[in-house]
Amino acid sequence: MDGGTFDVLVVGGGINGAVSALALSSHGLRVALVERHDFASGTSQESSCMVWGGFKYLESRDLKLVAGLCDSRNRLAKAFPTRLAETRFLAAMDHGAPFPPWFASLGAVAYWGLGRLATQPPRHRPTETIERLEPAVDTSLVRGGIEYSDYLLVDNDARFVSELALQSTRHGAVIANRVEVMAATHATDGWRIGLRDLAGGRDLEVTAAMVVNAGGPYVPDVGRLTGTTTEHRLVFSKGIHLVVPQITDSGRILAFFDDHERLFYLLPMGERSVIGTTDTPVAGGVGHRGGQVVPARADQRPGGSAPAALLR
Ligand SMILES: Cc1cc2nc3c(=O)[nH]c(=O)nc-3n(C[C@H](O)[C@H](O)[C@H](O)COP(=O)(O)OP(=O)(O)OC[C@H]3O[C@@H](n4cnc5c(N)ncnc54)[C@H](O)[C@@H]3O)c2cc1C
DSSP states (O other), X not given: OTTOEEEEEEEOOSHHHHHHHHHHHHTTOOEEEEESSOTTOSGXXXXXXXXOOOGGGXXXXXXXXXXXXXXXXXXXXXXXXXXXXXXXEEEEEOTTSSSOHHHHHHHHHHHHHHTTTOSXXXXXXXXXXXXXXXXXXXXXXXXXXXXXEEEEESSOHHHHHHHHHHHHHTTTOEEEESEEEEEEEEETTXXXXXXXXXXXXXXXXXXXXXXXXXXXXXXHHHHHHHTOOOSOOOOOEEOOOEEEEOSOOSOOEEEEEOTTSOEEEEEEETTEEEEEOOOEEOTTSOOOBTTBOOOOGGGGSTTTTHHHHHBO
């Protein structure tokens, strides 16, 4: 990488950096990708591993957005059939749900249609069926529900991202972890980028016609290094998952509405179940302790009392 000349330097080895490197290199561009920690060590290892078409955005009637997201989801599922698994989502709706089950069923059919019928069709699920399919759900407050399909990463998010980054090397991309972008200046022949090899303790330099800022929550910091500004601003938010002993072995994702009519999920993860997530605004940037966002005591009850009320 040192002294190299590239068409594109991608900064950040999360999902956006990895997929940028793969897409650009597979189109014949000379690509370098640098990540200052390890690939997928940031936000991209903290996700719920769902690959979804944005069911919840139907609430704001943004059909174009949902159709676009479903299209991306379908293309990803087709490109990585062994990495993405179609998974059934069962949404049980109690009085806290913002709409009745019959209306949600209409939404699920619309979602299936916007997804070009690429998955199994959705189904309305009466309370008795939910009781039978998922005995862990306390149906005493449930009015009915819907079952529909989206996708889940078969392994996990970090592995998926790392594989995409590695795959880009087959198209000639040069990738490095533990390498941080320290400075960037724009000259007539493109960008001169100063890098720090954190493992080897030495400085490197590359030139690139273009820089892709895939810094995730650090996009503004990378933007400051390159001197680029946009009118867009990041709004920071923290999400917490609760990992508990396995609640259901059906493989389904269970979905519930919390006390604030927000959807949260019970996700399968090997011999565990994962409940989440919260979505708490974080003022002023990424909350840190050694680079990690950390849970607080108040995060321990996503959705207030909802998980306790709807699970036996
Ligand atoms: C709780 C939670 C649940 C989620 N669930 C889902 C889900 O189920 N499905 C879904 O699709 N999305 C989900 N998301 C969103 C998804 O995780 C993020 O959109 C995605 O991971 C963002 O990836 P990124 O590549 O933009 O950023 P990141 O993964 O944060 O990567 C940015 C990288 O840039 C690196 N970097 C920064 N500055 C420099 C520098 N100067 N030099 C070199 N490297 C640098 C950082 O070290 C970091 O690794 C979830 C998010 C959260 C928080």
